[in-house]
Amino acid sequence: MPCSGIGKVHGLIAREAAYAVTDELAPAGFETLCLALLVSGDEEARARVREAECIAIDGCPKLCAAKNVEMAGGKVVKSIRVVDAFKDHRGAEPGTPTKLADDGWTIVREIAGGICGGCEGEVR
Amino acid sequence: MSDSELKVGVISCSGEEIPEGTISRLATRRVLELLRPGSTVTICLPLFLAGDGAERDFATKHPTITVDGCDKLCAKKGTEEHSGPVSAALVVSEILNGDCSGCARSARDRTEKDKEAVWLVSEEIAKAVDAILAESGGCVSEAGDDGAACACSKPIPGMELQVDGRSVTIAGLALIFDHLAESGLAADESSGDKLLDTVRIYHPIDPKEEHDYRAALISAYKTHRRI
Numbered sequence: 052m053p054c055s056g057i058g059k060v061h062g063l064i065a066r067e068a069a070y071a072v073t074d075e076l077a078p079a080g081f082e083t084l085c086l087a088l089l090v091s092g093d094e095e096a097r098a099r100v101r102e103a104e105c106i107a108i109d110g111c112p113k114l115c116a117a118k119n120v121e122m123a124g125g126k127v128v129k130s131i132r133v134v135d136a137f138k139d140h141r142g143a144e145p146g147t148p149t150k151l152a153d154d155g156w157t158i159v160r161e162i163a164g165g166i167c168g169g170c171e172g173e174v175r
Numbered sequence: 176m177s178d179s180e181l182k183v184g185v186i187s188c189s190g191e192e193i194p195e196g197t198i199s200r201l202a203t204r205r206v207l208e209l210l211r212p213g214s215t216v217t218i219c220l221p222l223f224l225a226g227d228g229a230e231r232d233f234a235t236k237h238p239t240i241t242v243d244g245c246d247k248l249c250a251k252k253g254t255e256e257h258s259g260p261v262s263a264a265l266v267v268s269e270i271l272n273g274d275c276s277g278c279a280r281s282a283r284d285r286t287e288k289d290k291e292a293v294w295l296v297s298e299e300i301a302k303a304v305d306a307i308l309a310e311s312g313g314c315v316s317e318a319g320d321d322g323a324a325c326a327c328s329k330p331i332p333g334m335e336l337q338v339d340g341r342s343v344t345i346a347g348l349a350l351i352f353d354h355l356a357e358s359g360l361a362a363d364e365s366s367g368d369k370l371l372d373t374v375r376i377y378h379p380i381d382p383k384e385e386h387d388y389r390a391a392l393i394s395a396y397k398t399h400r401r402i
Contacts, residue, residue, distance in 0.1 A: 052191075053191060054189075054219070055189040055191055055200065055219070056222070057187060057200060057203065057217055057218075057219050057220075058217065058218075063282075066191060067283070069191065070280055070283075071281075083191045083192060084192060085188070085191050085192050085193075085249065086220075086221045087188050087189040087220045087221055087224065087249040088192075090224040090225050090249075090253065091224060091253045091256075093247070093249075113222060113226075115221040115225060116221070118225060119221060119225050122225070148204055149201055149204045149205070150282065
């Protein structure tokens with residue numbers, strides 16, 4: 052579950068990391084869900100997070116994804132903060148909230164790999 | 176809040192599951208960065224819906240446009256539940272007439288069709304912004320207003336043109352040129368009408384100045400393409 056924050060590049064990195072896992076690394080084992088749908092109280096969305104183990108990928112320390120999964124009754128087995136991933140990339144130029152640069156894609160691959168290190172797929 | 180300070184809030188759905196969600200998000204950013212940079216602000220929808228009073232105040236401070244990817248209308252319903260009626264509610268799937276086959280969720284897979292969808296939706300958002308500002312007596316056009324910014328929407332720098340000896344700055348002109356170049360627009364005299372029609376969407380052009388703008392845009396486009 053990515054936060055999809057719209058104000059900074061961190062939200063886009065979270066979103067693309069989620070897609071890297073669900074669409075490329077392990078489509079059979081992972082899926083994503085519209086966070087806004089969950090937050091708005093949709094019963095079907097709430098049921099889906101309660102039935103699954105959830106990994107939250109948050110761009111910023113407000114942790115909207117992790118908090119909202121928990122508020123919906125879901126279990127967050129792993130909470131990832133994109134800002135933490137930047138600590139290993141001092142001076143990186145990750146891109147913008149609409150377009151990732153090479154450094155941004157590198158961080159996406161690292162986060163995705165951390166979620167699904169043993170998966171057979173590859174992130175482009 | 177005075178008219179000159181009026182900013183329209185644009186709230187995009189997050190829409191991780193569907194391409195329309197990605198289009199909604201990118202179109203919203205495009206309005207904030209390029210089309211109406213000085214008169215729009217945004218907030219993360221999940222933060223807004225789950226946030227405290229500070230976030231919830233967003234839609235009470237700003238006339239708000241919601242941009243939803245699908246007919247579940249998470250952005251519209253959430254905003255109205257927490258802050259009151261929205262000024263306009265746009266739905267990507269309706270704007271695109273349901274034709275989003277071939278569009279992508281991830282930026283890795285974006286094609287020309289995705290870009291065109293983002294352009295189309297962002298222009299609809301810009302029209303809605305203009306309508307709200309006009310109704311409020313605010314300033315409709317602030318292209319070139321590079322001084323205005325918020326945490327979420329630092330405007331893209333403008334490009335300076337010499338129009339009949341007068342210096343004019345057009346916000347995001349380099350991006351407009353890049354898009355037209357990608358679309359195959361030749362960098363010669365035949366590009367004048369297309370350049371004029373496209374730039375006019377983002378920057379007010381007095382009909383009396385069309386001839387001068389056309390010449391200036393062709394010259395600048397050639398320079399941009401290094402021809």
